[in-house]
Amino acid sequence: MPDPFASALDAIFMAPGSEAAEHTSIFGKLTSGVRIIRSRNDQMARLGDAPIITGSHLIEVRKSQLPELREGDTIIVGQIGENDIFTPVEELVLTGEPVGDTENLTWTIGAEPVDASR
Numbered sequence: 001m002p003d004p005f006a007s008a009l010d011a012i013f014m015a016p017g018s019e020a021a022e023h024t025s026i027f028g029k030l031t032s033g034v035r036i037i038r039s040r041n042d043q044m045a046r047l048g049d050a051p052i053i054t055g056s057h058l059i060e061v062r063k064s065q066l067p068e069l070r071e072g073d074t075i076i077v078g079q080i081g082e083n084d085i086f087t088p089v090e091e092l093v094l095t096g097e098p099v100g101d102t103e104n105l106t107w108t109i110g111a112e113p114v115d116a117s118r
Contacts, residue, residue: 026072057111069098
């Protein structure tokens with residue numbers, strides 16, 4: 001019998017709000033056909049008495065698709081078009097250490113847009 005948590009997670013990662021992506025490890029290994037869920041949360045930090053609000057990017061990805069993530073890996077977010085062709089739209093670099101969920105089914109990790117002018 002299939003794992004009900006994994007089946008529910010598959011449905012979530014194929015639902016609206018998820019995005020097609022490709023992952024490239026810091027060692028150059030490419031993984032295609034990845035689905036991610038991206039969020040942009042504001043975080044508040046303090047500098048002395050002054051509050052500073054900064055934006056943060058978080059990516060959630062299934063461990064079944066990417067069993068290992070490292071800081072410095074890249075994610076290319078894109079769209080699937082005609083004939084299932086992947087078209088890149090945005091490149092992100094992973095930041096920090098990945099954190100697993102309670103059921104050990106997903107990773108959550110920080111990400112920052114890559115400056116296209118570099």
